[in-house]
Amino acid sequence: MSASVSPPAVVPPVRVVAGTTAYDALREAGIELSGPHGAVVVRDTGGTLRDLEWSPAADTDVEPVPADSPDGLAVLRHSAAHVTAQAVQELFPGTLLGIGPPIEDGFYYDFLPPRPFTPDDLAAIEKKMAEIIKANQRFSRREIDDDDARAELAHERFKLELIGLKSSASGEEATEVGAGGLTMYDNLDAKSGERVWTDLCRGPHLPTTRRIPAVKLMRSAAAYWRGSEKNEQLQRIYGTAWATRDDLKAHLFRLEEAAKRDHRKLGTELDLFSFPDEIGSGLPVFHPKGGVIKREMEDYVRRRHIEEGFEYVGTPHISKEGTFHLSGHLPYYADGMFPPMEFEGANYYLKAMNCPMHNLIYRSRGRSYRELPLRLFEFGHVYRYEKSGVIHGLTRVRGFAQDDSHSYVTPEQAPAEIKHLLDFILGLLRDFGLDDYYLELSTRDDANPGKFVGEDAEWAVATEVLRDVAVDSGLELVPDPGGAAYYGPKISVQAKDAIGRTWQLATIQYDFNQPRGFELEYQADDGTRKRPVMIHSAKFGSIERFVGVLTEHYAGAFPAWLAPVQVVGIPVSADQVDYLYEIARDLKRVGLRVEVDDSDDRMQKKIRTAQKQKVPFMLIAGGTDVENGAVSFRYRDGSQRNGIPIGQAIEEIAQFVARRLNTSPDASFYA
Numbered sequence: 001m002s003a004s005v006s007p008p009a010v011v012p013p014v015r016v017v018a019g020t021t022a023y024d025a026l027r028e029a030g031i032e033l034s035g036p037h038g039a040v041v042v043r044d045t046g047g048t049l050r051d052l053e054w055s056p057a058a059d060t061d062v063e064p065v066p067a068d069s070p071d072g073l074a075v076l077r078h079s080a081a082h083v084t085a086q087a088v089q090e091l092f093p094g095t096l097l098g099i100g101p102p103i104e105d106g107f108y109y110d111f112l113p114p115r116p117f118t119p120d121d122l123a124a125i126e127k128k129m130a131e132i133i134k135a136n137q138r139f140s141r142r143e144i145d146d147d148d149a150r151a152e153l154a155h156e157r158f159k160l161e162l163i164g165l166k167s168s169a170s171g172e173e174a175t176e177v178g179a180g181g182l183t184m185y186d187n188l189d190a191k192s193g194e195r196v197w198t199d200l201c202r203g204p205h206l207p208t209t210r211r212i213p214a215v216k217l218m219r220s221a222a223a224y225w226r227g228s229e230k231n232e233q234l235q236r237i238y239g240t241a242w243a244t245r246d247d248l249k250a251h252l253f254r255l256e257e258a259a260k261r262d263h264r265k266l267g268t269e270l271d272l273f274s275f276p277d278e279i280g281s282g283l284p285v286f287h288p289k290g291g292v293i294k295r296e297m298e299d300y301v302r303r304r305h306i307e308e309g310f311e312y313v314g315t316p317h318i319s320k321e322g323t324f325h326l327s328g329h330l331p332y333y334a335d336g337m338f339p340p341m342e343f344e345g346a347n348y349y350l351k352a353m354n355c356p357m358h359n360l361i362y363r364s365r366g367r368s369y370r371e372l373p374l375r376l377f378e379f380g381h382v383y384r385y386e387k388s389g390v391i392h393g394l395t396r397v398r399g400f401a402q403d404d405s406h407s408y409v410t411p412e413q414a415p416a417e418i419k420h421l422l423d424f425i426l427g428l429l430r431d432f433g434l435d436d437y438y439l440e441l442s443t444r445d446d447a448n449p450g451k452f453v454g455e456d457a458e459w460a461v462a463t464e465v466l467r468d469v470a471v472d473s474g475l476e477l478v479p480d481p482g483g484a485a486y487y488g489p490k491i492s493v494q495a496k497d498a499i500g501r502t503w504q505l506a507t508i509q510y511d512f513n514q515p516r517g518f519e520l521e522y523q524a525d526d527g528t529r530k531r532p533v534m535i536h537s538a539k540f541g542s543i544e545r546f547v548g549v550l551t552e553h554y555a556g557a558f559p560a561w562l563a564p565v566q567v568v569g570i571p572v573s574a575d576q577v578d579y580l581y582e583i584a585r586d587l588k589r590v591g592l593r594v595e596v597d598d599s600d601d602r603m604q605k606k607i608r609t610a611q612k613q614k615v616p617f618m619l620i621a622g623g624t625d626v627e628n629g630a631v632s633f634r635y636r637d638g639s640q641r642n643g644i645p646i647g648q649a650i651e652e653i654a655q656f657v658a659r660r661l662n663t664s665p666d667a668s669f670y671a
Helices: 022-028 070-091 119-134 146-152 157-164 171-175 245-261 263-269 288-307 321-327 355-363 411-431 456-472 543-553 574-589 603-612 623-628 646-658
Strands: 014-016 039-043 060-066 106-112 138-144 182-188 195-200 214-224 233-242 318-320 341-343 346-350 374-383 399-409 437-443 477-481 490-496 502-511 533-538 567-571 594-596 617-621 630-635 640-645
Touching (some): 014 022, 022 060, 060 070, 070 106, 070 119, 070 182, 070 195, 070 214, 106 214, 146 157, 146 182, 157 195, 214 245, 245 263, 245 543, 263 543, 288 374, 288 399, 288 411, 288 543, 318 321, 321 346, 321 355, 355 374, 355 533, 411 456, 411 490, 411 502, 411 533, 437 456, 502 543, 567 574, 567 603, 574 594, 574 623, 574 646, 603 617, 630 646, 640 646
Parallel strands (some): 437 477, 567 594, 567 617
Antiparallel strands (some): 014 060, 039 060, 106 233, 138 182, 182 195, 214 233, 341 346, 374 399, 399 533, 437 490, 490 502, 617 630, 630 640
16 A cells, blocks of 8 residues: 655756756756755666766756656655664664665665664664754765675675675575665765765665755664575564655655554454454454445455356465466465475365466367357455465455456457456446556566566567557556566556545456466357467455455445444433334334344444444334334434434335445434
């Protein structure tokens, strides 16, 4: 998930004359060089980001990159990570440096300090950072050869390891080293120009530390060096940095709001689900109330699949390993699968996906072109070996159910089927109250062809088909180079929740490889045997993840049609308990989920309990209500309507639920 950043205004290219600096060119062109819209780096014609002190060998056009743009914020946060490391080493001499990349909405830096950091340490580090920022130290890039780098960093063993990896470094390690020559970034004193601190880094960086206007350290945590539990455990400091103090305040507010909506917290408070240690990490269990939400989702999406022409199937949780060799998941997805179990002389795997078994259903008999598109669907339970560090509540688990479908089509049918699936998905998301989204197109990483299977021409066709459908949808399309599955490109739907965070949910994948591996065929209209294309799609992504996202989107106050308890009866005194139970029976007869609070608590406490449980309809009954055959409504927002006849009350609730509205009922709705 992430918070969105507004796109920057388009600025025409600026010519940097050979022998001069990018800073000189921007200043002469009148480009803003301070404040949130001021340029912090430039982008050259090859797309590479360069420091403002960069001086090209030949005249070059560059694009100014402002601080508040996505790339500008990444540079700002990378520089803030350097300032964090400088402050740590000044306060805790002998601390060894790991890596310090920018990440979504912030940065981190890994350290090996004499002792673990405490909250008081973070406060002291942040204070020291403020001094460094105020000192206006200059970031200065310095090229260095491998031997000199090893000599200069002889006391930094983690940096020495990175130097040895420079040609193969990727991901966050690539912020330090990568293919090509090494560079150091020196922090120079603003007055004397003397080196104050240095770090091995590819850059680029801000011109000076004073260009960091708003930074805050968030927390520290243990982290294994280079992400492997086989390596030494380091201390990681997380921080966030923004182009203005107001942006920082807004981010902290979003975090505060997100904490209130944390589905793990709400799951406990609302008695929806839990994660028993006895079962294992990343393996959730749904309690009865959470089971209601899960069942409502499953019933809805099963019905919608059947309406959209899908046939419901079922497959086992384990399979012999040969099935996954046919699909290519072994070896390409082996790291994401649990280890095999040996049984009767064969290796069995827990399935990490449903597609191989759907392929076997397709292959179970001959197929004709008249049957295509053939659409298979199931709630398939799958198991994936996620590392402990990435498991997060329901949104990243090891065992989950997918509303998984596979459409088998002719190549000519593929565009229409993908459009059909995308329309299906967007309609489904709207039905659950998610109506702000964009699309992401994940393609092959041409720099790492060994991670993908298939011919270049096949990938080109598949990618173009997905791109055309995405563009025709009119939705924003964001590229995701290298994000494709090993067997084909995909479109993913990125949906925004009530507080603007983005979640990846549904996916549509174009697969030309698995039909080849399973030798799937159909008889064409001319009598020849041809191979179908396979379109994978998961509408929710996974049931568990979607429950987690909806819990946070609605802050636990689910729409009335989805709420675990739709109505709670609250008596003013014990004399009205039987009366409310009679009403509850009538409500249940029309399919509503209702409880009566017959506890010994006082009425006001019962109301508070129902509000904490986020029940959409509270029916309160006192002596006068019993005499008049009526009830009083109380809603989530505290509004109230009194003296409503029983029959009218039941009809109002039933109609509201039947309309599947995604807003909470209140008194004004019936005004």
